[in-house]
Structures are given as structure tokens and as C-alpha cells.
Amino acid sequence: MPQLTGLHLYPLKSAYRLSPESAQVEPWGLLGDRRWMLVDESGRAVTQRDEPTLGQFRVLPSPDGSLTVTAPDGARVEVAAPATEAGDPQVKAEVFGTLFATALASPAVNDWFAGYFPGVRLVHLDDPLSRPVDPSYAGPGDTVSMADGYPLLLATTGSLDELNARIAEDHPDDESSAAALPMERFRPNLVVDGTAAWAEDGWHRVAIGGLTFRVVKPCGRCLVTTTDQETGVRRGPEPLRALGRHHRIGQKLVFGQNLIPERPEGSTGLLGTLYLGDELTVLE
Secondary structure: OOEEEEEOEOOEOOOOOEOOOEEEEEOOEEOOOOOEEEEOOOOEEEOOOOOHHHHHOEEEEOOOOOEEEEOOOOOEEEEOOOOHHHOOOEEEEEEOOEEEEEEEOOHHHHHHHHOOOOOOEEEEOOOOOOOEOOOOOOOOOOEOOOOOOOOEEEEEHHHHHHHHHHHHHHOOOOOOOOOOOOHHHHOOOEEEEOOOOOHHHHOOEEEEOOEEEEEEEEEEOOHHHHEOOOOOOEOOOOOHHHHHHHOEEOOEEEEEEEEEEOOOOOOOOOOEEEEOOOEEEEOO
16 A cells, blocks of 8 residues: 655755654645745745755744744854734745745845845745635635645655666666665655556545545656755756656656645635655545
8 A cells, every 4th residue: 555655845945855754734735835935136936946055954943933044054043934914024926927925034034045145035925825826727715835836746756766767777887877866856745655656647636644635737847856955966967867768748857746635615724634654545
């Protein structure tokens, strides 16, 4: 039986992951996942696509919504959670062309981040209902945090094993290029073991633990997957080269599937909790 073997969330978009043994699920994603983001002067998201070293910033959230952020050089900053209802400035942020309202962090915090990435500001999604999911794939009222497009991303170890086998075959004379890639390169929320390779491409609806999810769209991959998540260094063309050769769906280089939690009509609160070891059942 397939089961959940990895849980990951990223309180600050593109920063280092947290990997708890359990995670609460909200309609827009895991509790605390990607509710903070760096933006440039125009409000556009700043991610590892632009700044690969952003993945080396460690984030520790607190129950009150505040953060402690530690930079690669060891410097730290305490970040209170801004809220427009409390009078903090509102900023329009953009992720892949979608504009939505966010709250701006304090000037001192923004100055701290600008010391590493000139011109950036830190914003907080204080209203998780403000950003709708692409209606081509979503139902009425579906919203998302500041993830690229969907509340959760699922990947399977079976597909990673198959992809690593293809990478090894493609580089018979280059040991460094043929090295197996870790799952962390793909920055999933949910990792599932016990399936055949690419089985997830045929799923439409799944249950994990006591929760159900719609499987709405394969995840097209980008430059971030070539970045070593432990060092912030770009490591060459893999896995994009292998995905282009062995797992292209349409024009997309695909690894993983995007999920939207199912919820009771009108629900805007916690839906339940996922635990490592939860079984996955394919419903459709």
C-alpha cells in the first residue's frame, strides 16, 4: 500500500524546507506553507530562479505567525507578522502574472533582506482567501498560498528512482552527471512511497489519511530543480535534460502532481492533519 514518507513545507517561498512528522492541512495548503515571500520593487516574486542562494536561508515560524530567519552567514532577524487590518502597508504581489494583496513587513526587516538581495521587500499573505487558483483547474472558492500555483505538490519515490535510472543511462561516462538526485531538488510538500514509476500521472482523486485531494495538474519543472538545495549551487542540466528526454507531457518537463484539498462547502478552516505513515488510496 502506498504511504506518505515525506512532509515538507516552506514558510518563506524558495527558502529552506521544514520537514515535520505531521502537518495540518488548510484549503490553500499545509499550515504555514509559503505565507511569506520576497518581492522586487514591482511586486514580482523573487525566488531561487533569480537567487539560488535564497534556498540557504533557514526559517523558524512561531505559533503567533512571526518568523526567525537565519542567513547563510549566521545573521538573524526576528520578523513580526504584518497585517493590513492592523494598519500595516498593503502591497500588490505577483506570482506568474497573478496579482493579489499582501501585507508589507517592517522597514527594518526589509533593510535586512536588502543587504543580501538588493531591492527586495518581504511580504506576508495575511488573507489566504485573496489569491484564487487558476479557474481552469479549480473549483469555486479555491485559493492558494504563495506557492507557484496550487495548494500542494505530491511526488513519488518510484518516479524519482526511475528518473535517476534514466539519468545514469544518459551519462555512462560521466560519474558526476550520472549521480542520483535527492527528492529535495523537487521541493514537494508530500512524498509517497510504494507506487510504480509515474503512477501519479494517472491519478485524479486520492485519499491520504482521513483527507481527500483532487489531482488537478502535472507539475512542469524549471531551473530550480538544477540547484543543490543544501549548497545553493547550480549543478548542471539534470534533471531537466532527462525529463525532456523521458518524461515530457505536452511542452512541459513533468515531475510530480499538483493537488487541491477537498473541503466541506464554505469551509475556511483546518481540514485535518497528515502524518508520516498515512496510507494513500487512489479513489479515481
